[in-house]
Amino acid sequence: MKYGFVLPRGDAQTAAKFAHQAEEAGWDGFFVWEPVWGIDAWVCLTAAAMRTERIKLGTMITPISRMRPWKLASETTTLDNLSNGRVILSVGLGAVDTGFKTFSEITERKKRAELLDEGLEVLTGLWSGEPFHFKGEHYDIEITADTFNPPPPPAQKPRIPIWVVGAWPRVKSMQRALRYDGLLPNVMGEDGKVRMSPATPDEIREMNQYITANREGDTPFDIVIEGQTPGDDPGEAATIISPYAQAGATWWIEAMWNISEGNQVLERIKQGPPPSV
Numbered sequence: 001m002k003y004g005f006v007l008p009r010g011d012a013q014t015a016a017k018f019a020h021q022a023e024e025a026g027w028d029g030f031f032v033w034e035p036v037w038g039i040d041a042w043v044c045l046t047a048a049a050m051r052t053e054r055i056k057l058g059t060m061i062t063p064i065s066r067m068r069p070w071k072l073a074s075e076t077t078t079l080d081n082l083s084n085g086r087v088i089l090s091v092g093l094g095a096v097d098t099g100f101k102t103f104s105e106i107t108e109r110k111k112r113a114e115l116l117d118e119g120l121e122v123l124t125g126l127w128s129g130e131p132f133h134f135k136g137e138h139y140d141i142e143i144t145a146d147t148f149n150p151p152p153p154p155a156q157k158p159r160i161p162i163w164v165v166g167a168w169p170r171v172k173s174m175q176r177a178l179r180y181d182g183l184l185p186n187v188m189g190e191d192g193k194v195r196m197s198p199a200t201p202d203e204i205r206e207m208n209q210y211i212t213a214n215r216e217g218d219t220p221f222d223i224v225i226e227g228q229t230p231g232d233d234p235g236e237a238a239t240i241i242s243p244y245a246q247a248g249a250t251w252w253i254e255a256m257w258n259i260s261e262g263n264q265v266l267e268r269i270k271q272g273p274p275p276s277v
Helices: 012-025 041-050 069-082 109-127 171-178 201-214 234-247 262-271
Strands: 002-007 029-032 056-059 087-092 132-135 140-143 162-168 182-187 222-227 251-255
Touching (some): 002 012, 002 262, 012 041, 029 087, 041 056, 041 069, 069 087, 069 109, 087 109, 087 182, 109 132, 162 201, 171 182, 171 201, 182 201, 201 222, 201 234
Parallel strands (some): 002 029, 002 251, 029 056, 056 087, 087 162, 162 182, 222 251
Antiparallel strands (some): 132 140
């Protein structure tokens, strides 16, 4: 099990300072959220990269439906090379109540899913650093050797890891995640909507079995869980996390979304990750 920390809010200077403290305290990853309008996630992660050497750096999450995939490819490739291969890209449809309608972003779920799928194909194609052709419903791209002056490809091989939000047990959503490098699980309720409560260890075990049975290839694949643990009680923290580790989860992301006081967040970072399980 690896342990990450997601910054609930703060500017680029805060991200740099807190990422440095997270690395010093032994966390494995440092993540920031990507708003529709607000503090830019990639500037924050770039600042964090300049203050760190080991810790992974990523987003929670990037909604590709409202991105230009070529711009995101530029940002991620640039940061991966700057950080010597430490970027993780987490993607999903995004939460429409975070400003999508305010800024005329697409809110229709089906179309956002189409843009996510096509965007991922464009993104990974551009990461190759080679001439590239793609024709879909939303993007038509033709880059030839004569017109293409590519930036260096990402430092990580075969690519920057991509974690994808998957709606369990919806097959199409899960199959999307299985094409990439990790699952951020959402559980669908009986009403057909995403359940507010997180996946249980038993549900993670079911997902892990599904992944083993249906995923092609033998490259590493992460199952990522988000929650909170007490930094001052390692025993209780281990009790919370152990069932998830035993069920097959590979990352725990410490998330303090409801905490607005930066000192409380920094204190939790300095307490360090839960004990290894």
